[in-house]
Each structure stands twice: as structure tokens, then as C-alpha cells.
Amino acid sequence: MKILVCISKTPDTTSKIAFDSSNKKFVEDGVQFIMNPYDEWYALVRGLELKEQLGGQVDVIHVGDQNSESIIRKALAIGADAAIRIDHTPVDSFDTASQIAEIAKSRGYDLIFLGKETLDHNGSEVGGLVAGLLDWPYIAYASKLTQQNDTAIIESELEGGVRVIECKVPFVMSCAKGIAEQRIPNMMGIMNSKKKPLEVISPIASEAKIEIEKFELPSGKASVKMLSPDNIDELVDVFKNELKIL
Amino acid sequence: MIITVVEIQDNKIKKTSLEALSLASKISEIKGIKICAVCIGSDQLPVELGSYGADEVILPSAEALENDQITSLILQISKDKSASHIVLSLNSTGKNIASVLAAKLNAGLISGVIAVQAKGSDVTYTKNVFSGKATATYSIPNAVSVIAVSPNSIPVLSDKQKIATKLDTRFSIVPSKLKTLEKRIITGKTPLAEASIVVSAGRGLKDPSNWNIIEDLADLLGATTACSRPVSDIGWRPHHEHVGQTGLAIRPNVYIAIGISGAIQHLAGVNNSRKIIVINKDPEAPFFKAADYGICGDLFEIVPKLNEAIKKYKSNT
Ligand SMILES: Cc1cc2nc3c(=O)[nH]c(=O)nc-3n(C[C@H](O)[C@H](O)[C@H](O)COP(=O)(O)OP(=O)(O)OC[C@H]3O[C@@H](n4cnc5c(N)ncnc54)[C@H](O)[C@@H]3O)c2cc1C
Ligand SMILES: Nc1ncnc2c1ncn2[C@@H]1O[C@H](COP(=O)(O)O)[C@@H](O)[C@H]1O
Numbered sequence: 001m002k003i004l005v006c007i008s009k010t011p012d013t014t015s016k017i018a019f020d021s022s023n024k025k026f027v028e029d030g031v032q033f034i035m036n037p038y039d040e041w042y043a044l045v046r047g048l049e050l051k052e053q054l055g056g057q058v059d060v061i062h063v064g065d066q067n068s069e070s071i072i073r074k075a076l077a078i079g080a081d082a083a084i085r086i087d088h089t090p091v092d093s094f095d096t097a098s099q100i101a102e103i104a105k106s107r108g109y110d111l112i113f114l115g116k117e118t119l120d121h122n123g124s125e126v127g128g129l130v131a132g133l134l135d136w137p138y139i140a141y142a143s144k145l146t147q148q149n150d151t152a153i154i155e156s157e158l159e160g161g162v163r164v165i166e167c168k169v170p171f172v173m174s175c176a177k178g179i180a181e182q183r184i185p186n187m188m189g190i191m192n193s194k195k196k197p198l199e200v201i202s203p204i205a206s207e208a209k210i211e212i213e214k215f216e217l218p219s220g221k222a223s224v225k226m227l228s229p230d231n232i233d234e235l236v237d238v239f240k241n242e243l244k245i246l
Numbered sequence: 247m248i249i250t251v252v253e254i255q256d257n258k259i260k261k262t263s264l265e266a267l268s269l270a271s272k273i274s275e276i277k278g279i280k281i282c283a284v285c286i287g288s289d290q291l292p293v294e295l296g297s298y299g300a301d302e303v304i305l306p307s308a309e310a311l312e313n314d315q316i317t318s319l320i321l322q323i324s325k326d327k328s329a330s331h332i333v334l335s336l337n338s339t340g341k342n343i344a345s346v347l348a349a350k351l352n353a354g355l356i357s358g359v360i361a362v363q364a365k366g367s368d369v370t371y372t373k374n375v376f377s378g379k380a381t382a383t384y385s386i387p388n389a390v391s392v393i394a395v396s397p398n399s400i401p402v403l404s405d406k407q408k409i410a411t412k413l414d415t416r417f418s419i420v421p422s423k424l425k426t427l428e429k430r431i432i433t434g435k436t437p438l439a440e441a442s443i444v445v446s447a448g449r450g451l452k453d454p455s456n457w458n459i460i461e462d463l464a465d466l467l468g469a470t471t472a473c474s475r476p477v478s479d480i481g482w483r484p485h486h487e488h489v490g491q492t493g494l495a496i497r498p499n500v501y502i503a504i505g506i507s508g509a510i511q512h513l514a515g516v517n518n519s520r521k522i523i524v525i526n527k528d529p530e531a532p533f534f535k536a537a538d539y540g541i542c543g544d545l546f547e548i549v550p551k552l553n554e555a556i557k558k559y560k561s562n563t
Contacts, residue, residue: 013511038492128342128349131346138314166427177493217380224534
């Protein structure tokens with residue numbers, strides 16, 4: 001199996017979220033970026049497990065500038081064989097997907113794995129866009145994958161349950177909780193990652209299909225109204241009169 | 247023309263589809279263009295679609311379709327109608343088809359939309375970003391837009407005075423590359439993503455056998471249950487109940503958090519709930535800062551008392 005895993009960066013969860021004075025740009029100063037957890041814990045690890053089961057190769061791809069190299073090296077330390085970085089700051093997810101699809105077209109991958117979404121953008125957009133551009137089937141939010149030769153059985157999200165689907169390679173799949181367990185890179189992995197190939201490729205031309213008007217921080221909550229634990233009818237009144245759920 | 251995907255299940259229009267249709271209606275008013283609803287899952291015309299804003303309805307097939315077949319149908323219809331907007335819910339179907347459609351239509355895509363506004367004769371779209379810690383508003387200069395609506399964000403309005411006309415145009419169903427072997431429903435209750443009331447509990451419950459008081463409260467309120475991550479990680483509760491940054495992000499009308507500290511990663515999945523009620527014995531618990539109502543005290547005393555009080559209230563009315 002030749003597997004391509006797409007990795008993105010995202011601000012560490014404890015990062016302060018702030019925007020510039022035009023409110024059109026996220027201020028990255030002092031923000032610690034990490035590999036998007038869904039890509040690291042689920043897409044990458046499931047890719048590595050498949051390689052261990054069936055043989056083959058796992059490549060990671062990232063669309064971004066040089067500052068992302070530590071994230072790419074981490075993916076190599078966890079076990080990916082080689083990395084590709086498209087040297088480009090994407091303008092939107094269509095752009096990201098076009099860059100990835102362009103590479104995937106000519107390199108004979110059987111599978112492309114992604115995370116279910118990036119935590120900063122909260123989009124779930126790139127996976128289906130890549131699939132659509134390549135004309136491959138797409139399965140979103142997979143929580144289990146069993147692969148026999150070229151046939152996969154996948155469990156994916158369905159409201160209140162799961163859908164079990166059969167599909168043949170090639171396909172694109174976005175990964176959610178359940179599909180794999182996080183792996184921590186070991187010393188050997190970290191040492192080896194420095195010797196693994198990291199190819200830097202120029203982007204194809206792109207133009208933005210969506211435009212940011214503004215970012216906004218939520219207006220703070222009016223302060224909490226504390227009710228007495230000794231007079232529970234107060235809460236029942238809130239349920240009844242203010243929340244109207246009784 | 248706006249194309250809206252309307253899913254019908256057990257002869258009922260899915261609530262998430264009505265939300266998509268309500269958002270499509272707003273776009274239709276701003277842009278002065280009509281809405282064509284494509285019904286998936288039935289060949290019976292739901293007459294009430296007009297009151298939600300549909301001008302035309304297409305019923306392409308009564309069969310159960312795979313997601314790639316739905317994608318192909320919407321593509322054929324979009325081309326036939328020269329559609330400028332495709333609006334659908336970011337429910338499990340939408341997650342599988344919205345972005346594929348955008349690729350095929352070379353469209354501007356925004357998924358997870360929670361509101362639209364007019365900007366002159368154009369439309370801008372707002373969604374949550376940074377795990378709910380901010381919002382972003384976008385415009386789409388592109389000729390075609392694909393808009394996937396976040397479940398539970400758009401009020402459903404049935405006040406339109408339209409009569410939806412059924413169109414008889416035929417479209418072909420392409421063979422699928424996917425084969426659904428089974429749909430396994432885990433809970434009989436309203437799925438968490440669609441629930442309007444959620445009762446959620448965390449490590450403060452101490453032991454899985456204590457969840458009966460949580461279940462009782464949920465049953466009394468007609469609510470769906472949820473939990474914090476450690477609780478599902480150690481197997482006290484099923485994985486599908488896990489909410490937060492790495493679990494499900496939800497936005498119910500009312501979120502009741504019991505014995506949950508309110509860590510930032512938990513809040514990331516629930517801070518868009520309209521009202522938050524917190525029960526915790528620690529006055530310093532961070533969750534109180536995100537709450538609308540709070541009770542500081544022992545949940546093992548408060549929750550059973552609350553359940554009794556609700557029962558009493560219900561038997562008196
Ligand atoms: C990368 C990352 C992602 C994460 N993603 C998620 C996520 O998606 N969802 C999530 O929930 N967490 C997530 N976490 C974990 C998160 O940081 C917290 O550890 C977790 O939410 C804490 O769960 P809890 O509130 O149930 O438990 P605790 O933090 O142990 O809190 C228990 C609370 O119960 C209260 N309590 C105890 N006894 C009683 C009593 N008798 N009566 C009333 N109150 C009582 C305590 O005061 C306390 O506030 C993530 C962490 C990381 C690092
Ligand atoms: N810049 C990027 N480079 C490589 N992969 C990406 C990039 N952005 C997003 N992805 C992948 O696409 C998935 C979904 O991202 P999104 O559509 O932004 O929510 C992520 O989990 C990654 O696997």
C-alpha cells in the first residue's frame with residue numbers, strides 16, 4: 001500500500017486567540033503551533049499500522065512555509081518514510097486541496113488519509129476537495145478501518161450511530177477518534193527522522209475562492225447567576241420560566 | 247437558483263435539512279433568486295416544503311442512495327439549473343458530499359456556517375473557528391458557492407407563503423463506488439449533534455454506576471446525555487458521548503454540565519450552547535465562568551433533589 005497522509009498545523013489549544021487591527025488576520029506572534037491532533041493521532045498512525053500489516057510506504061504532505069518543518073520532522077519521527085512540503089501559504093482550503101491533488105495525481109498512491117478537521121479552521125473541507133479533484137471516493141469521519149488487499153471496510157459517522165461501508169482503493173478518508181491510538185515518537189525515531197527525505201516543491205498557481213471579511217472574538221458572557229443548592233425549586237423555576245424546557 | 251439538499255427519513259424531513267432550507271431562504275431573499283429543493287429518500291412530495299421556502303421540488307429517486315450517487319445527482323441538477331448556490335447541512339451526509347461537490351463545481355466552499363448577512367446585494371457567511379473561540383465571516387467572490395450549515399445553528403421558520411411545484415425532470419443515478427453494508431444506530435435518543443437539551447457529566451460522578459441520576463434527569467427533560475473525555479477514555483461512558491475539542495462539538499439550546507471542571511478543551515466543544523448550567527462542588531471550577539446559571543454544591547445531593555422536584559412539578563401540571 002502506498003499511503004499519503006496530509007498533515008496541517010494548528011495553534012496549541014492554550015494559545016491566545018487574537019487578530020490584527022483590520023480583524024482580517026490571526027496574530028501568530030508567540031503562538032505555539034502543533035501538528036493537528038487528528039492528523040497526528042489518527043490519520044498518520046492508522047497509515048503506519050496499514051503499512052505494518054500490508055507493507056508499502058507512508059508519505060506525509062504539508063502545504064505551508066518553512067516554519068512547519070518541526071511538525072513535518074515529528075511526523076517522520078513517529079514513523080512516516082518521507083515527507084513532501086509544498087512551499088506555499090494556502091489562501092483557502094480549495095487552494096490546499098489543489099496543491100495536494102496535483103502531487104497525488106502523478107505519484108501512484110492507493111490511499112490518502114486526512115484528519116477530520118483542523119482545529120483552527122474547523123472546516124472538514126480539504127479531504128472531500130482532494131477526493132473531488134482526483135475523482136476518488138471520499139469517506140468522512142472514519143472511526144474504524146479494516147483493509148484486505150484492495151478492499152476496505154470502513155465505519156464512519158452517522159447521526160446517532162455508524163455506517164459500515166465497503167470501498168476499493170484508491171479512496172480518500174478523513175479520520176476521527178477510534179480509528180487508531182496516539183503514538184509517542186521514541187529516541188530512535190527522532191534520530192532517524194533527521195535522515196529521512198523531505199522534498200520541498202513549488203506550488204501550482206492558485207486564486208482564492210473565498211475572502212475573509214472579519215474575525216471576531218465572542219462578546220463575553222454576562223456573569224453567571226448563582227443559585228442556592230438548598231432551594232432547588234429556584235432551578236426548576238429557571239427551567240420552566242427562563243429556559244422553557246419544562 | 248439555489249439548490250438545497252433535503253433528506254427525508256421515515257417519511258419526515260430531517261431537522262438539519264429544514265435548517266439548511268431556512269438558511270437558503272435568507273440567501274434567496276438577499277439575492278432575489280429561487281430555491282429548488284432536491285429531496286433524497288422519498289418520492290412523495292412533502293407539501294409543506296413551500297412554507298419553508300422552496301419554490302421547486304425535485305424527487306429524483308425513492309431508493310436509498312450512496313453518498314457518491316447523491317453527489318452526482320446534485321451535480322447534474324446544479325448544471326441543469328445553472329445553480330449559483332448549493333446549500334446543505336453539515337450533517338453526516340453533508341460531511342461526505344459538500345466538499346466533493348465544491349471540487350467538482352470549482353466553487354467557493356464554506357462549511358460549518360452558523361449565520362448569513364446581507365452586504366449590499368451580496369451575502370456574507372459566518373462560522374466558528376479556533377474551536378469555538380472566535381468567529382470568521384467570509385464572502386465568496388466566486389461564481390458558485392457551496393454552503394454547508396452547522397447543525398443546530400439556524401432557527402427553522404415555516405412562515406413562507408410559497409407553493410412548491412414538483413418538477414418531473416429525470417436524472418440518472420450513476421453506479422456507486424461505495425457499498426453501505428449496514429447502518430448501526432447506537433442510541434434510540436435524539437443524536438447528540440441534533441439534541442436541543444444535553445445533560446453532561448464528568449469525572450465528578452466518581453463511578454459509572456452513579457450515572458443513573460444523570461440518565462433520570464435526561465429522561466425527565468427529554469435530553470440526550472454527553473460526557474467529558476476522561477470519562478469516555480476510561481470506558482465509563484460510550485465514545486460517542488464524548489464532547490469537546492477532540493470529541494463532538496455541539497450547540498444545544500441548553501447544556502447542563504454536572505461534575506465537569508470546564509477545561510478549555512471541554513469548553514471548545516460546548517461553548518456555543520445557548521444557555522449553560524453548571525453543577526460543581528468547587529467554587530473555583532473554571533466552568534462557572536462560562537455558565538449562565540450555576541449551583542455550587544455536591545452533585546450527589548443536588549441532582550436527586552432536582553429529579554424529585556421536576557417529577558413533582560410534572561405531576562402537578
Ligand atoms: C489535546 C487535548 C484534548 C482534549 N480534548 C478534550 C475533549 O474533547 N473533551 C474533554 O472533556 N476533555 C478534553 N481534554 C481533557 C481536559 O483537559 C480535561 O482533563 C477534562 O475535560 C476533565 O474532565 P472532567 O471535568 O470530567 O474531570 P476533572 O477535571 O477531574 O473534573 C471533575 C470535576 O468534578 C467536580 N466534582 C467532583 N466531585 C463532585 C461532587 N460530588 N459534586 C459536584 N462536583 C464534583 C470537581 O470539582 C471537578 O471540577 C483534552 C485534553 C487535551 C490535552
Ligand atoms: N496546509 C495543509 N497541508 C496539508 N494537509 C492539510 C492542510 N490543511 C488541512 N490539511 C488536511 O486536511 C484535513 C482537514 O482540514 P480542514 O479542511 O482544514 O478542516 C486536516 O486534518 C489535514 O489532514
